[in-house]
Amino acid sequence: MSEKHIDDVSGVETTGHEWDGIRELNNPLPRWWLWTFYATIIWAVGYMFMYPAIPLINGATKGYLGYSSRANVVADLADAKAAQGVMLEKIAATPVEEIAGDQELLQFAIAGGSSAFKVNCAQCHGSGAAGSVGYPNLNDDDWLWGGTIDQIYLTIAHGIRYDGDDDTRLSEMPAFGDILEPAQVSEVVSYVVSLSSTPSDPALVDAGQVVFEENCAVCHGENAEGIPELGAPRLSDGIWLRGSSEAQIASQIRNPKHGVMPAWLDRLGEPTIKQLAVYVHTLGGGQ
Helix, strand or coil: CCCCCCCCCCCEEEEEEECEECCCCCCCCCHHHHHHHHHHHHHHHHHHCCCCCCEEECCCCCCCCCCCCHHHHHHHHHHHHHHHHHHHHHHHHHHHHHHCCCCHHHHHHHHHHHHHHHHHHHHHHCCCCCCCCCCCCCCCCCCCCCCCHHHHHHHHHEEEEECCCCCCECCCCCHHHHHHHHHHHHHHHHHHHHHCCCCCCCCHHHHHHHHHHHHHHHHHHCCCCEEHHCCCCCCCCCCCCCCCCCHHHHHHHHCCCCCEEEHHHHHHHHHHHHHHHHHEEEEEEEE
């Protein structure tokens, strides 16, 4: 048996381990640390018997106290749904235009509508409802089918050009590439651009106005202010659904694109549709 090595400086026995001439002193652990360590072991064993801890084939041990964080979450969710149920019943029984008159109901509807929007609408309109090319911005005051809370409710409930709903919003712009000459398309584009900006060829504006009055005013209005009842957009501002360049406008005139929005009433139910309508109406552009 080899002799134990004693450190010359401290006089303490070493463990026998050595790394590059460095030896480890075999100092005993502090008593307080040992007792703390033993206490944690006792605590862990006790915890294992008091709470769910040991995994089994079809679950885990229940523990003496029968505690379950999952069961608590389920109970909390049930309580929350019960509390929401009262408010949802009130929303279902309240006409959508009267919800804003009840401050508590309004706050609940905005919160619920915001959540429903993020789950069902943000994919097209964006998380902030700012939209993108082909998907309307819901924060401005330009509304294809009207921006009152009732009109917004109807649009969400029945959709736009949605085949599965008989009450869907329905309008289609003709393909004027088959009706107008190429020169007339260029003229009407110049006129439409002139309503909110400066066209590339101002000399075409007057002729374009004549083309507009003969072919477009019936839907978009004499002053191009739009007709919400027809889903015809206003053309006299700088807000564009399909792009504002002259090439994009000309493309939409020649061969218009018609978007489709699903009808959400059967999917989400009336209380949620009302909450969505209230939320969208409060974004800033509601009439």
